[in-house]
Amino acid sequence: MFSLWGTTAGNLIMTFLISMVPVLELRAAIPLGVINGLDIWAALIVAIIGNLVPVPFIIIFIRKIFKWMQSKSERLARLVKKFEDKANARKDKVLKYEFWGLMVLVAVPLPGTGAWTGALVAAMLDMQLKRAFPAIFVGVIVAGIIVTTATYGVAALI
Numbered sequence: 001m002f003s004l005w006g007t008t009a010g011n012l013i014m015t016f017l018i019s020m021v022p023v024l025e026l027r028a029a030i031p032l033g034v035i036n037g038l039d040i041w042a043a044l045i046v047a048i049i050g051n052l053v054p055v056p057f058i059i060i061f062i063r064k065i066f067k068w069m070q071s072k073s074e075r076l077a078r079l080v081k082k083f084e085d086k087a088n089a090r091k092d093k094v095l096k097y098e099f100w101g102l103m104v105l106v107a108v109p110l111p112g113t114g115a116w117t118g119a120l121v122a123a124m125l126d127m128q129l130k131r132a133f134p135a136i137f138v139g140v141i142v143a144g145i146i147v148t149t150a151t152y153g154v155a156a157l158i
Contacts, residue, residue: 006036008037008038011033011036011037011038012033012038012042012046014032014033014036015029015030015032015033015036015038015043015046015047015050016029016046016047016049016050017050018032018033018047018050019046019047019048019049019050019051020050020051020053020054022114022116023111023114023116025051025114025115025116025143026047026048026050026051026109026114026140026143026144026147027109027114027143027147029043029046029047029050029051030043030044030047030144030147030148030151031147031151033046033047034151034152040148040152043148044144044145044148047144048140048141048144051114051115051140051144052115052136052137052140054115054116054119055115055118055119055132055133055136056129056133058116058119058120058123059119059122059123059127059129059132059133060123060129062119062120062123063123066080066083066084083120084124086112086117086120087117087120087121087123087124088124090105090117090121091121091124091125093105094121094122094125095125098131098135099131099134099135100135102118102121102122102127102132102135102136102139103135103136103138103139103142104139105117105118105121105139106118106135106136106138106139106140106142106143107138107139107140107142107143107146108143109143109146109147109150113143114140114143115136115139115140118132118135118136118139119132119136122136
């Protein structure tokens with residue numbers, strides 16, 4: 001049986017998939033990719049791409065998904081409320097600074113920030129994908145550079 005475990009292709013796929021997971025995102029994907037043998041640039045690029053994949057789907061569909069979840073059970077309704085509260089807590093800065101506010105929200109590589117949160121905030125503010133995606137894109141790139149630099153030093157990027 002063919003296995004990708006431990007191969008470059010397997011490590012690229014793992015890095016890509018981990019970067020798509022909320023909370024972990026590229027904050028975890030880049031170090032794990034490099035630990036598993038990827039070149040720093042390969043880990044960075046694959047993590048950025050993977051981190052961006054869910055963004056359009058979140059912005060376009062999350063309100064419908066939340067509405068469906070709320071109709072299914074009280075427990076899911078509480079979960080939706082938690083996500084909405086998280087987005088609402090960050091919306092003032094995004095509204096005030098628009099592109100830059102959303103970009104900074106995504107760029108700061110701390111828990112509670114990132115592409116998922118940025119896309120959720122954009123969706124809650126009814127931002128169109130064409131307005132939100134560029135800010136999230138730039139924020140993800142900045143976050144990737146920050147994570148890589150903090151983990152491996154400036155020399156790693158040169």
